[in-house]
Amino acid sequence: MIDPSEFITFLEKKFQYICGVPCSYFKEFLAHLASHGTETQLKHVYATREDEAIGIASGVAFSGKKALVYMQNSGIGNIGDALTSLAQLYKLPMLILISYRGLEPDNDFPEHSIMGEVNEPVLKAFKVPYWNLSEDRWTIEMKAAIQKMTETSSPVVLLVKKGVLCQ
Amino acid sequence: MMKGYEIISALSNHLSENDIIVSSNGNISREAYNLLPKPQVYLRGSMGLPIPVGLGLALANPNKRITVITGDGNFLMGLGSATTAAFYKPKNLKILILDNLKYYTTGGQKTVSSVIDYVKFLESLCIEYKCSKRASQDEIEQDLSEFINSEVFSVLHLTIKEGKKDLMNIPDQPEEITEKMILRLTKLA
Numbered sequence: 001m002i003d004p005s006e007f008i009t010f011l012e013k014k015f016q017y018i019c020g021v022p023c024s025y026f027k028e029f030l031a032h033l034a035s036h037g038t039e040t041q042l043k044h045v046y047a048t049r050e051d052e053a054i055g056i057a058s059g060v061a062f063s064g065k066k067a068l069v070y071m072q073n074s075g076i077g078n079i080g081d082a083l084t085s086l087a088q089l090y091k092l093p094m095l096i097l098i099s100y101r102g103l104e105p106d107n108d109f110p111e112h113s114i115m116g117e118v119n120e121p122v123l124k125a126f127k128v129p130y131w132n133l134s135e136d137r138w139t140i141e142m143k144a145a146i147q148k149m150t151e152t153s154s155p156v157v158l159l160v161k162k163g164v165l166c167q
Numbered sequence: 168m169m170k171g172y173e174i175i176s177a178l179s180n181h182l183s184e185n186d187i188i189v190s191s192n193g194n195i196s197r198e199a200y201n202l203l204p205k206p207q208v209y210l211r212g213s214m215g216l217p218i219p220v221g222l223g224l225a226l227a228n229p230n231k232r233i234t235v236i237t238g239d240g241n242f243l244m245g246l247g248s249a250t251t252a253a254f255y256k257p258k259n260l261k262i263l264i265l266d267n268l269k270y271y272t273t274g275g276q277k278t279v280s281s282v283i284d285y286v287k288f289l290e291s292l293c294i295e296y297k298c299s300k301r302a303s304q305d306e307i308e309q310d311l312s313e314f315i316n317s318e319v320f321s322v323l324h325l326t327i328k329e330g331k332k333d334l335m336n337i338p339d340q341p342e343e344i345t346e347k348m349i350l351r352l353t354k355l356a
Contacts (some may be wrong), residue, residue, distance in 0.1 A: 046251070048251055063224055063353075
């Protein structure tokens with residue numbers, strides 16, 4: 001697991017806001033953020049839906065500031081219009097962390113199996129550039145994603161597998 | 168009862184340099200573009216998201232006053248965002264709901280807005296300034312003034328009559344709308 005404290009220290013240099021809908025894959029990261037909320041520069045906004053989180057991040061981006069968005073990959077099904085008719089269309093940069101559920105057959109969680117299969121094709125179809133976030137190379141992957149986000153002034157995605165931001 | 172564009176037109180009397188408008192897709196954005204000072208955030212799509220966009224702007228710009236103008240169809244699609252906005256209740260965020268009980272831009276199909284008692288609904292969110300009434304010519308200036316100048320997170324729900332003006336489409340490309348807003352919000356005051 002990436003050390004949550006190091007991860008947040010890295011994020012707060014690039015982003016002023018963080019907003020999203022949780023996934024258990026972000027458990028330790030979000031727990032650390034909640035318990036150290038007063039020390040961090042990142043202002044946390046809870047969203048009711050994933051598209052709402054993209055909307056809030058868009059309002060931040062209209063102000064020339066940056067927000068990080070987080071969600072489970074089930075939320076990809078909810079953000080199509082928020083991406084195509086708002087964040088991408090208006091060229092609003094934001095970094096979206098998406099948990100990669102349903103990667104392997106998992107009989108306990110069949111609700112993730114189809115999205116697990118179509119996750120990457122859907123992101124490709126939406127023309128959203130994405131990277132995988134790994135425990136070993138996370139700073140390099142984050143920097144590549146943030147560079148693309150800045151160059152294109154558009155949303156980019158980091159896919160987060162089990163164990164990267166949770167135990 | 169007043170029409171939506173008459174209310175948006177009346178709103179211009181209450182705006183200063185310090186005001187940012189977020190207008191929702193369809194007729195409302197077109198009316199805001201043509202009838203209010205420019206530039207503002209004119210949303211073209213993203214049905215259901217004007218309140219989150221306004222919330223993001225309000226949190227990121229505590230010294231600006233952000234007013235979201237939304238129709239009933241759009242408001243209902245993003246109803247969860249009413250709760251998010253009420254949870255954070257930024258005092259510089261104002262939400263104006265223009266309710267004709269219809270998806271008017273797409274041809275006047277019915278919405279389900281008539282089932283809501285807006286006074287009770289807004290009461291349940293513990294919003295300090297809320298008002299729900301029929302929009303009338305005699306009272307609109309005072310209603311808008313109280314709503315926009317209240318020092319708390321405010322919601323004004325106005326029942327309106329359908330009707331639109333022949334107005335030009337927004338000529339700015341979405342990217343230009345963003346560029347103009349960032350310039351407006353990041354320039355040294």
